[in-house]
Amino acid sequence: MGVRSLATLLFAxxxxxxxxxxxxxxxxxxxxxxxxxxxxxxxxIEATVDGGAPIVRGVHGVALRVEPLVGGxxxxxxxxxxxxxxxAMGHGSPYxxxxxxxxxxxxxxxxxxxxxxxxxxxxxxxxPGGERATLSFDVR
Amino acid sequence: MRRCRSTFVSLALLCAMLVFxxxxxxxxxxxxxxxxxxxxxxxxxxxxxxxxxxRAQGVLGAYGAExxxxxxxxxxxxxxxxxxxxAAARVTRRLQLAGVVPWQETRRVAPERGEVGxxxxxxxxxxxxxxxxxxxxRRWPGVAVLVGTSLPTGRAPERAKKSLATDxxxxxxxxxxxxxxxxxxxxxxLVGATGLVxxxxxxxxxxxxxxxxxxxxxxxxxxxLFPNLAAAALSAAWSREGDATIDxxxxxxxxxxxxQLAAAGVYPLSSRVRLQGSVFVTPPAAFFGANQNAVAxxxxxxxxxx
Numbered sequence: 001m002g003v004r005s006l007a008t009l010l011f012a013x014x015x016x017x018x019x020x021x022x023x024x025x026x027x028x029x030x031x032x033x034x035x036x037x038x039x040x041x042x043x044x045i046e047a048t049v050d051g052g053a054p055i056v057r058g059v060h061g062v063a064l065r066v067e068p069l070v071g072g073x074x075x076x077x078x079x080x081x082x083x084x085x086x087x088a089m090g091h092g093s094p095y096x097x098x099x100x101x102x103x104x105x106x107x108x109x110x111x112x113x114x115x116x117x118x119x120x121x122x123x124x125x126x127x128p129g130g131e132r133a134t135l136s137f138d139v140r
Numbered sequence: 141m142r143r144c145r146s147t148f149v150s151l152a153l154l155c156a157m158l159v160f161x162x163x164x165x166x167x168x169x170x171x172x173x174x175x176x177x178x179x180x181x182x183x184x185x186x187x188x189x190x191x192x193x194x195r196a197q198g199v200l201g202a203y204g205a206e207x208x209x210x211x212x213x214x215x216x217x218x219x220x221x222x223x224x225x226x227a228a229a230r231v232t233r234r235l236q237l238a239g240v241v242p243w244q245e246t247r248r249v250a251p252e253r254g255e256v257g258x259x260x261x262x263x264x265x266x267x268x269x270x271x272x273x274x275x276x277x278r279r280w281p282g283v284a285v286l287v288g289t290s291l292p293t294g295r296a297p298e299r300a301k302k303s304l305a306t307d308x309x310x311x312x313x314x315x316x317x318x319x320x321x322x323x324x325x326x327x328x329x330l331v332g333a334t335g336l337v338x339x340x341x342x343x344x345x346x347x348x349x350x351x352x353x354x355x356x357x358x359x360x361x362x363x364x365l366f367p368n369l370a371a372a373a374l375s376a377a378w379s380r381e382g383d384a385t386i387d388x389x390x391x392x393x394x395x396x397x398x399x400q401l402a403a404a405g406v407y408p409l410s411s412r413v414r415l416q417g418s419v420f421v422t423p424p425a426a427f428f429g430a431n432q433n434a435v436a437x438x439x440x441x442x443x444x445x446x
Contacts, residue, residue: 056213058250059303083298083346087384088205088394088431090352091312092298092345093305115248115297115304117202117210118431119393123348140202140210 030119030138038131042070043078047122047135049114055139057117064099064107066126075105082109083123086116092123114139180226180238182445184273189445191226197437200422203429205393211424215251218433220244222261226443234271240264244294246306257306261294266317274323274330281324286336290315298345313343313352328366334359336379353382353395369408376401397430399423416441 032053035046043066050061062082066075080099085092093113100108114120114137122135180189199218201211212218221244228238245258266288274282294310301307319336336357343350361375377400384394404418421436422429 054213056251057216059253083348085348086297087350087386087391088396089297090340090343090350090384091296091308092348094298094300094303111303113303113305115250115306117212117433119205138204140213 030136032137034122034135034137036124036133036135037069038126038133040129040131042068042073042129042131043075043126043133044069045124045126045133045135047137049112049137055114055137057115057139059111059113059115062109062112062122063102064109064124066105066107068105076103077101078107078127079125080107080127081125082112084112084114085121085123086118087121088118089116180228180240180443181268182228182230182236184233186445187230189226189228189443191441191443193222193224193226193439193441195222195224195437195439196220197420197435200424200434200436203397203426203432203434205431207397207427207430209424209426209428209434213251215249217247217249219247220435220437221246221258226441234273235267235269237267238265242294242309244309246308248304248306250304253304255302255304255306257300257302257304257308259295259307259309262290262310262315263293264288264290268321274325281322284321284323286317286319286321286334288317290317296345311340312345314341315339316341319357325365328364330363330365330371332359332361332363349387351385353384355379355381355396371406373404374402375404394431396432398432399428412445414443414445416443 033046033048035044037044046065048063048065049055050063064080066078068075078101082095082099083092084095093115095109095112097110100110102108112122117140118138120137120139122137124133124135125131126133180191182189197220199212201209203209222242224240224242226238226240228236230236241263242261243258244261245256247256248254266286268284268286270282270284272280272283276282290311292310292312292314295308296310296312297305297308299308299312315338317336317338319334321332321334323330323332336359338355338357340352357377357379359375359377361373363371363373365371379398381396384391400420400422402418402420404416406414406416408414417438417440419438422432422434424434424436428434
């Protein structure tokens with residue numbers, strides 16, 4: 001019996017007695033796919049992680065879908081950067097790769113490390129004005 | 141006899157404090173709790189101390205922002221191993237200084253990928269001033285103030301080179317702690333309580349400024365002292381951290397909570413050499429934590445004191 005199994009057995013009784021759930025409460029969960037409006041309201045961004053929800057810790061590709069919200073603005077040819085970030089831990093994860101344009105408002109980030117369970121953010125800058133958007137995911 | 145009793149008590153206190161000590165900070169660099177205030181503790185008659193501690197732990201799961209618990213998913217796992225050099229020196233009868241230099245290794249497996257990485261972690265230094273020693277007055281408990289700091293000598297997760305960040309060994313920020321510790325002996329039993337406040341200084345990563353919330357911790361411990369100067373202790377440590385501030389804006393639901401239960405023991409091999417060990421667990425069930433990993437593990441250490 002491993003350490004994990006032993007500890008789980010020890011505390012399973014306590015959890016049952018206290019009526020605790022072993023899964024997150026409904027208000028805990030974030031909507032998926034993650035969506036955000038950029039800081040000046042120029043773009044709507046939707047992010048989906050390869051494999052879909054629930055997102056399991058690991059290294060994933062992330063697809064970004066950009067929709068312009070202002071007339072005359074294109075979703076193509078945008079410079080986009082991302083910084084994966086865990087706000088509760090005060091740290092990010094290593095990512096220095098480019099966000100590549102797929103076309104027609106679709107972009108893709110490769111090898112995004114979401115190495116730890118918990119809430120992650122993709123702190124994103126987009127467009128010529130460097131507008132900011134934050135896309136949040138729960139990782140388990 | 142006085143020396144014997146002092147050693148007796150100090151071994152038990154050392155046992156308890158090392159349980160509380162660097163568990164989180166060493167094993168999970170990004171989740172460093174503010175508990176490395178007394179990395180090693182000298183008995184009253186000792187002038188200096190050096191030792192090696194080996195610590196291993198496994199991740200059982202994670203608590204969500206509102207306390208929900210999720211076990212580690214199938215195909216994923218994480219273990220941490222830390223070897224730490226401990227040292228302490230007495231400056232005066234009431235003042236002692238201590239430090240820890242950790243080396244960390246992490247094995248992290250995610251579905252479809254796994255890796256091992258490590259390196260030197262964040263160095264902890266601390267000072268303890270005993271205003272009242274436990275045995276000094278008959279009715280008074282021992283009263284001590286502790287201050288410490290954790291220096292960002294390890295590698296922060298966003299500076300990691302490996303894809304699963306197993307070579308991250310530090311939090312990337314200076315951490316300051318202050319604590320008040322009380323202790324009182326009742327026959328063979330020793331009871332202690334410690335209250336601690338910790339604050340991490342702001343840090344900036346890629347233009348993103350972050351300050352983690354102030355952390356408040358409480359430790360209660362009870363130890364039994366054996367005639368051969370061995371001791372056994374049980375302890376419970378609870379900590380709560382406020383929400384983080386990101387780019388000058390308070391980020392809701394980012395505060396962290398943790399409860400850790402531990403059992404520890406100290407066994408003196410001689411008047412100068414002692415062994416100590418502990419097992420610890422963060423209860424892997426809902427509402428025992430928030431925004432944290434749940435872990436279980438153990439440690440062994442050998443200390444030489446003069």
